[in-house]
Amino acid sequence: MIKYKSLLPIIYIIFLMLPIYWLINMSFKTTNEILGVFSLWPLEFTLENYRTIFTDPTWYNGYFNSIIYVAMNTVISVTVALPAAYAFSRYNFLGDKHLFFWLLTNRMAPAAVFALPFFQLYSSVGLFDTHIAVALAHCLFNIPLAVWILEGFMSGVPKELDETAFLDGYSFSRFFGKIFIPTIASGIGVTMFFTFMYSWVELLLAKTLTSVAAKPIAATMTRTASASGYELGLLAAAGALTIIPGALVIYFVRNHIAKGFALGRV
Amino acid sequence: MSIELKGVVKTKDAETHIYETNLKLLKGGFNVLLGTTLSGKTTLMRLMAGLEKPTQGEVWFNEENVTGMAVQKRSVSMVYQAFVNYPSHSVYDNIASPLKVAGVSKSEIKKRVESIADLLKLTPMLNRMPAELSGGQQQRTALARALVKNAELVLLDEPLANLDYKLREELRDELPKLFAGSGATVVYATSEPMEALMLGGHTATLHEGRVIQYGETAEIYRSPNNLTSATVFSHPPINTTKVIKKGNELFIQDISCCKIDGGLKNLADGDYILGVRPHHLTPFSTDENAVRVKGVVKVTEISGSDSVIHIIFGDCSWVSESHGIHPYKVGETIDLFMNINQCLLFDVQGDLIPV
Numbered sequence: 081m082i083k084y085k086s087l088l089p090i091i092y093i094i095f096l097m098l099p100i101y102w103l104i105n106m107s108f109k110t111t112n113e114i115l116g117v118f119s120l121w122p123l124e125f126t127l128e129n130y131r132t133i134f135t136d137p138t139w140y141n142g143y144f145n146s147i148i149y150v151a152m153n154t155v156i157s158v159t160v161a162l163p164a165a166y167a168f169s170r171y172n173f174l175g176d177k178h179l180f181f182w183l184l185t186n187r188m189a190p191a192a193v194f195a196l197p198f199f200q201l202y203s204s205v206g207l208f209d210t211h212i213a214v215a216l217a218h219c220l221f222n223i224p225l226a227v228w229i230l231e232g233f234m235s236g237v238p239k240e241l242d243e244t245a246f247l248d249g250y251s252f253s254r255f256f257g258k259i260f261i262p263t264i265a266s267g268i269g270v271t272m273f274f275t276f277m278y279s280w281v282e283l284l285l286a287k288t289l290t291s292v293a294a295k296p297i298a299a300t301m302t303r304t305a306s307a308s309g310y311e312l313g314l315l316a317a318a319g320a321l322t323i324i325p326g327a328l329v330i331y332f333v334r335n336h337i338a339k340g341f342a343l344g345r346v
Numbered sequence: 347m348s349i350e351l352k353g354v355v356k357t358k359d360a361e362t363h364i365y366e367t368n369l370k371l372l373k374g375g376f377n378v379l380l381g382t383t384l385s386g387k388t389t390l391m392r393l394m395a396g397l398e399k400p401t402q403g404e405v406w407f408n409e410e411n412v413t414g415m416a417v418q419k420r421s422v423s424m425v426y427q428a429f430v431n432y433p434s435h436s437v438y439d440n441i442a443s444p445l446k447v448a449g450v451s452k453s454e455i456k457k458r459v460e461s462i463a464d465l466l467k468l469t470p471m472l473n474r475m476p477a478e479l480s481g482g483q484q485q486r487t488a489l490a491r492a493l494v495k496n497a498e499l500v501l502l503d504e505p506l507a508n509l510d511y512k513l514r515e516e517l518r519d520e521l522p523k524l525f526a527g528s529g530a531t532v533v534y535a536t537s538e539p540m541e542a543l544m545l546g547g548h549t550a551t552l553h554e555g556r557v558i559q560y561g562e563t564a565e566i567y568r569s570p571n572n573l574t575s576a577t578v579f580s581h582p583p584i585n586t587t588k589v590i591k592k593g594n595e596l597f598i599q600d601i602s603c604c605k606i607d608g609g610l611k612n613l614a615d616g617d618y619i620l621g622v623r624p625h626h627l628t629p630f631s632t633d634e635n636a637v638r639v640k641g642v643v644k645v646t647e648i649s650g651s652d653s654v655i656h657i658i659f660g661d662c663s664w665v666s667e668s669h670g671i672h673p674y675k676v677g678e679t680i681d682l683f684m685n686i687n688q689c690l691l692f693d694v695q696g697d698l699i700p701v
Contacts, residue, residue: 240428248447250447
């Protein structure tokens with residue numbers, strides 16, 4: 081009986097893993113083999129694709145650039161969202177619910193809408209092709225998300241905790257740093273994961289706002305395809321490496337994400 | 347420390363939570379705020395703590411007006427009904443936190459935390475996190491944190507309400523002892539009349555945002571100044587009925603009639619309200635002057651050696667609480683007895699008529 085029951089999830093997992101397996105499979109093949117024969121595993125096993133990526137600066141700089149602006153974005157988003165979320169969860173003020181909803185509407189427009197104004201604006205103030213340009217642009221959708229998630233976690237903390245701290249003599253800033261932030265640490269972890277992920281996978285704004293100095297890995301991948309024919313093996317290796325940071329982050333916050341789901345905000 | 351509320355009013359969103367209140371609490375003793383849910387106990391405490399500002403009026407500590415003073419600057423500690431501890435701090439750090447903020451030296455902190463932990467039987471738990479403790483231990487931690495800083499005013503907002511029966515009794519016995527030597531003024535909110543009686547000290551009865559009466563606990567129980575105060579301070583609720591006084595006789599709902607003497611005899615003839623506490627209404631006669639109350643049994647609850655009998659008496663629903671097991675059947679007509687001299691008499695506005 082148990083065998084039949086486990087059949088469905090097994091099929092589902094195979095279905096999910098198949099494209100990833102195929103990507104990794106391709107990354108160890110030569111382009112000729114990919115185009116020439118159908119094989120379930122590399123017939124001519126090669127590490128040449130990975131070697132190219134780790135030695136060619138146009139490739140590995142793509143990773144550095146991506147990681148730099150994603151990290152910047154994550155730090156900015158969480159830093160800005162923490163006080164905002166605290167205000168939304170603790171205070172009533174005129175139009176607070178409307179403002180909270182309006183924040184979310186920022187996520188409702190496709191990035192393409194903002195690509196042109198950002199490009200024009202950043203070009204004219206000299207921010208074009210810098211890491212901070214992409215990091216700031218990504219704040220557009222990541223800060224509302226971070227506020228939304230953090231507000232959920234903060235509202236789960238009773239207001240009495242704040243009051244007890246004030247009665248104990250804590251000043252607001254000391255309470256926020258020493259008591260409140262440790263209390264919602266898992267919420268901050270979940271928020272960082274989501275801001276990281278959205279910024280990491282976003283292509284359009286990152287590609288539009290950079291040319292050479294801050295070119296992200298995803299953009300590098302799309303451009304290589306057209307520049308020197310089809311280097312499928314190389315692209316597959318780049319793709320496989322792009323998955324790794326995301327997988328690592330998920331691994332570290334997996335327990336907190338479960339908590340986030342339980343709180344109903346993620 | 348003496349604490350005084352001078353003409354304090356609190357309104358929120360056009361809704362009055364506390365009507366004009368003047369209250370001076372017993373210095374260095376136990377003060378119980380007794381009232382049902384939504385009677386304003388918590389709001390009153392929050393006003394004293396400074397967590398909320400009064401809409402009108404002033405709060406005075408000793409001879410100082412502290413109405414606008416920040417919470418941090420007041421010598422106040424508070425324990426909530428829900429167990430509030432810092433989840434990211436160990437029990438030791440939780441208890442030590444007010445001292446750390448105050449800049450007390452490490453060795454002094456260690457000494458004070460250990461002595462208070464010993465007092466509250468928390469010594470084996472000092473290195474654990476609050477989430478790893480039972481409810482009783484969590485509340486002990488909160489109490490320890492409130493005690494350790496030697497605040498002059500300690501506010502306890504139904505601290506035992508979320509605990510199970512055994513723990514509640516245990517802590518209730520300990521509480522007055524804990525504060526006995528500290529000289530702190532303790533304000534204790536509860537909705538249970540029995541708890542107020544057990545804690546002693548002074549009691550303020552609250553009803554719908556008004557302080558009805560304040561004074562020595564036993565005194566308030568014995569002679570509530572009006573029907574509301576008597577209702578708040580009686581569990582099961584006090585039995586009431588309309589009575590008519592004519593000459594030497596008191597007519598109870600056209601059903602019973604009894605002779606009255608003493609001070610009551612000089613009362614003007616007319617309508618009054620009679621209040622009978624449930625334990626003054628018994629299924630057996632104590633003396634020949636006892637007034638007979640004939641009623642129909644609605645429910646009988648027997649708990650161990652006590653019986654609570656709910657009857658329909660005329661057009662009123664009455665409760666009798668007595669020692670012994672009295673297994674009456676539902677619908678049975680029975681006689682209960684009360685002594686008219688133990689009853690409280692109110693005028694039609696509900697004010698007590700002193701005898």
